[in-house]
Each structure stands twice: as structure tokens, then as C-alpha cells.
Amino acid sequence: MNDPRPPLSQASTQDHATQTKGDARLATLIEALRSSAARRDLAGGHAAAEKQLIADAGLLALAVPHEFGGEFGKDGTRWVRLYDTIRTIARADSALAHLLGFQFLQVATVDLWGNAAQRANWLQGTVEHRWWWGNAVNPLDTRLVAQTDEAQGKGGWRLHGKKGFCSGTTGSQMMTVSGHDPATGNPVFAVVPTTRAGITVHDDWDPIGQRQTDSGTVSFDAVEVRAAEVLLRPDTPRASLRTLVSQLVLTNLFVGIAEGALVEARNYVLANGRPWINSGVPRAADDPYLQQRFGEMRIKALSAAVLADRAASILDAAWEQGDALDAATRAEVSLAVSEAKIVAHRAALDAGEQLFDACGARATSAALALDRFWRNARVHTLHDPLDYRVRDVGRHALTRELPEPTLYT
Template sequence: MNELDHPAARDPQASSVPHGLSSLLEALRASAAERDRQGGHAAQEKQWIAEAGLLTIAVPREFGGTGAAWPKVYETIRSIARVDSALAHLLGFQCLQVVSVDVWGNPAQRARYLRGTVESRWWWGNAVNPLDTRLVASATADGGFRLNGQKGFCSGTRGSQMMTVSAHDPQTGKPIFAVIPTTRDGITVNEDWDPIGQRQTDSGSVSFANVKVEAEEVLHRSETPPTPHATLRTLVSQLVLTNLFVGIAQGALEEARQYVNKNGRPWITSGVDKATDDPYLIARFGEMRLQTVSAEALAERAARALDDAWNKGAELNAEERGRVALATSEAKILAHRAALEVSQNLFDACGARATHAPLALDRFWRNARVHTLHDPLDYRVRDVGRYALSGTLPDVSLYT
């Protein structure tokens, strides 16, 4: 079997696939608490996502994909994050790897890998982190490379069929970027992901031992300055995280609402018969909703800005790109804060009995806490403050 035709991993014990997004969300929510406790690989749930047709939501229509506008892509990610932010992370990073091929690949690579994603329903893994230089790429005479070393935080790689990879080229001092099948000889996907949250994102490390990269698999060598359009990939990534945060806040608020309506008891000095009539509790829910809807509004605003910029293609200029980066930072700051604060305030709203471990209501805060550490919030506030004070737009970087 050709390694590019390697079939998607399937669970022979998997139950019937939920039909439609709403059924998928119900199925994910039903098992989210138990899967959070277990951690590990969500093979059945990933199969459901594939069967729902979501793997190709960001693949351009010219290659047979859905080609959804960015606001729709992020709305989908956000809706899954409300019930299971780990699975939403996997779908978001699936979209990110598709974008990586789309902006870095030549026409032949785009056709090969994007059409292959549609036809073979590939899950994509991520081993791209140019700051991690432990993976070394040694050039070969045929224009390819040999990879040796390790990468960490390789989200989605376990159970994937293809992966994007960045590696340090010591000859040039720059990273190389490539696409390779996850099953290629010399690749070991390590099951060493065991954080306090986001426990099913398959974000362990990957080891490479003399792994061959063919010349035609090399996507980008950073030898020429990328176009403003190509650098939108970074903002695609940051808005994945932003919408995960918003979804976590929305999910925590909904769980709190359901819990209080079903189990809430009024405080002994409240003077009311029902918890839902307590003015302090009402005020707390009001504040939680304000944080959530504000974060969602800025996330949607940033997604529209990204979509407009994306559709300009090669005509996009640096200033226009900078304004999308600003909108993205503004949205991410608010979403970061909303995810942490709403998931924490859930317990103040629900009370001591809500800490019953089997409920796993703490998963919202744990998932938010793990994800909000991806890059320091202070530097985003700095960028927004610079623009507010002097009109300076954010510089292009690995995070902005």
C-alpha cells in the first residue's frame, strides 16, 4: 500500500455516526466528562467528525472541499468547543494544516495534498514550531532532507495520516517546512501527553530517526520574505485558539445555567424561595453573559476581517494585514479572560456541590488554563496599547 493511501484509523467497536452537527455535539457532550478523566486518544469521536464532513471545511472548493468562509469555520469550531474543547482543538488544527499547504505549497502540492484530504479523509497532524530547533534537517543531494530529532506539542499527530513538519536546517540557519505521511519509516508518535486539561488533543511529542523528506514534499524554505497573504496563516492559528476560548466560556455558562436551574438552592439569608430569584446570583450570571457575548462579538469581528483579507489574495498589503492582526489580538485578549473567568465563576454560581468530581465541571477551567498559556497575554495587550497610543500596527511574528 502506498503510504499516502494509508486508511484513516477506525475503531471497530464504534457506534453509529451521529447525523448532523447538532447530533454530533450531543454525542460529544454526553461523553466529554468521562473522556476528560480518561485522557488518551478519541478515535471514535474523531471518526464521527470525519463522517460529518468537517475535515474538509477549510479545503478550497476547487479541490473538492467545502471552502467555507472563515466566520463559518470558526463558528463550527466554537460550537464544538462549547461541549469539548479538545476535539474542537483537533478540528481547528486540521484546518490550520490545510491552510499551511494552501499558502506554502506550489500548485502541484496544493492539488496533491488538498485533493487527497478530500478523497482519503486524511486527519492532519502538526509538528510545526520553528522555535523548537531540536529537529534537524540535513540536506540531501536530490533536493530533499533527512530528519533527526524530536518535536513537542504535536497536536493531532496521533491517529493522523499526514503531518506538516518544520525542522532546523543548520546549513542556512532557517527552518524548512514539509509534508510527510505520519506512517513513514523512522517516525515514532509518542503517547506522552498528560496535562491537566485539553487531555485529548493528541499533543504529545514525535521522534524522527533518519526520516526521508522528498524534494517535492518540501513546502517552504523561508528564503524569500513571505507575502502578507501567506502570513495570514499565523492569524488563522490565533483565531482557532480565540474561538476555543469563546466556546469554553459559552460551555461553562451553559453548564452553570443548567446546573442552577436543576440543583440550585437559595442561600439561607437570601429571602427568596428559589435560587434563580437570588439577586446576587442573577447579577453573577449577568456578568458571565456579558463577558461571553463580548468575547464572541470580537471573535466574529476578527473572523470577518480575516475573511476579507483572505479573499484579497496576492492583492493584500501589509497595512491591511496588520489591521487583521490587531483585530485578532483584541479578540484573543477578551476571549482569554472570558474563558478563565467564566469557567472559574461557574463554581461561585453553582456552589460547593458542583465540585463533585464525576461532574467534571472543572474541565472548563482546566482546558482554558492549559490553552491560554500558548503565548503571553501581556504582549498582546502591549500591541493593542501601542496602536491605541500611537497608531502602530502589530509586527508580523510567529504569534501576530
């Protein structure tokens, strides 16, 4: 993949030393996550120690703009680099990569939807206090009701009910949340501390994959939302980029899963592979059919990675336009994201299955947990129907009609 960093000749020695130190921290983190990934996948639960390693590696503020003390916009750090970090972690552990990706998403939510005071407060606070952010924003889930709170004065709300698929809420300090206003039918978006009175984070996340994403249910019992905590989402193309930031998080998770499955399959075959009795070759690695299988896995993973990088670059260009971003340019980003996500979706599922055809029967040992790649991909690839994305891409190919903004495009 293309390295988004500037050439050394364009960077100061200090910048290069800082980047080298960051790369070393990331490499150490990846090795720690990889060494325990299978065991933790089998156990499930909350990965508190591993989340601390991510925080210690200095990754929580990557999406915070440089003006607020973060890394975004500094030394060439843009969405391309953030997604590459997610993908790199996903090769070893897609659940922890998901948590970091959703950390970036909530920070971006504040950056896109917050006013000047909110951005300064919460973005600087993320840097200074190393906050983990949780997510309780899912407007399709209307069980969480927002009611005006006259006791607070103008702009105050109370939240009653539940929200599902709340990734990252366990162990978080802050969360974004959306409640359903029955009076208008519109969502109410806000930021609240996870420890606020009336909030209960439930340990009820029990999927077949992505077992450590802390994506359970959160209950709200008359939870106070102050006027200063309400996010007034602008009706602009730039504000709607949040959806595409989210979709590229998932896309890069898929790419990382495909690449990680390929690495695990290669390592297993080289260490444990046996040539088939009719192959006529001394080593499994010399089997032409096995080589063809690895070639197919590599081509699909590489294609997904290239399209994901392309979409991230297009997102970066749109992001740089700020409030000048128009609807047509935003739609071009949406199309690129769908194209990348379709290929990455297929690559992740295929690699998770082909891994076993490459490695053989002994690779099905439960202790190895090699099925986690397929399980993790299968859980995430169900977040929105692939058919509708293919339809959008096909419609554009035929008529040049661009996708309309939705919760998923």
C-alpha cells in the first residue's frame, strides 16, 4: 500500500524520530494482541488490559485535530493513516481494532457536529484524560426515548429506555448517544459521561464473533442530558461524512481480517502443512493447487486494500474542503466507500473459509481458534445488506446516478 507519510527529505529529523517511535509502539502492541488473540476470542468478555495497551501506545487521540492537542493533521496524519492503523490491528485482533475504530468515530462525531465550546471541551479532554469513548448512537433503535426536561430549563432532556449494539461502552469514560423524540420523530444526539447517574452498561454481548467489542445493551433511567451536551447536527454534506467515516472503519476491519487470515494460513502451512498423497511434491508449499488457493486469497485481499486506500484518500480530500463540501462531492465519497466495502466484505468472508481448505483438518482444533476470522467477518458483514450497495454501484455504472445519503451510505 502507498505510505501516506511525506518523504524523509520533506520531514524534519524530529518528525521522523517521532514517527519511528510511534511505529515501534504500534509493532509492540500488535505482537501483544496477536499472542493472546485466540485465547481471548475463546474467553470473550472485556479486554481491559489490552485496551490499556492501546491507550499506552498513544492511539486514542489519533483522530483529535492537532489544534486540540491530537494527532489529526499533524505530520501527514489523515484518515488514510488512521484506517491503516485500524487495518494493521485487525490483522491480529479485529475486535480490538473495532474498539479503536469506534473511538475514532466518536471523536469525529464531536468534531463534525459539535459547536466551538463542545469541540474544545471534549476533544481536548480526550487528549488530556485519555478518554475511551463508547457508542450508543443507532437511530434505527428507537427504544431509547428523549423527553424534554423542563426542570433543567431550555434545551435539557431526560433519557428513558435502552440502546443496543453499544460498542465500546464497557470501560469507557464518555459516550455519544441518540434518543428518539416521540414529539417530533427525530433523534436527539448528545454526549454524556458513561458514569452519569441512571446509566447501566450491561454485560450481555454474546455473538459468534467480535466477542470483545463491548457491544452490549445500555439502559438509561431518567438520565439527565444538559443543554450544553446536546449535539445539534448540521444539515450539511460535511456533517453527513460521519456515516462514511463509520463505513470505512468496517471496510478496513474486513481488509485486516482478510490479510490476517492469509498470514495465519501461510504460517500454519509452512509449519505444519503436509503434501496431499497424490500431489507428487515433497512439501505442501510446492503443491500447485495450494499455491493457486493462496494466490486467490492474496489477490482478493490486495484488491480490497487498494480500494479501501482509494476511498480513504477520497474521504481525506472531501474532509479538507470543510464547509465548502458540496452534495455531489460527498456522494462521490459514498460511492468509493461502497465499492471498497463490497470487495472487502467478500475478501474477508472468503479468506476466513479458504484458510481451512489451505490448512487442512488439523487446523480445526478449537484451541487454535482459526475460525475467528470467518466468525468476526460474518458478524460485521451483516451490519447492512451487501445487495443494496451493489445496486448503488451498478446504478451509477449504468446511469451515473450517485447514491443518496442514508444512515449507511
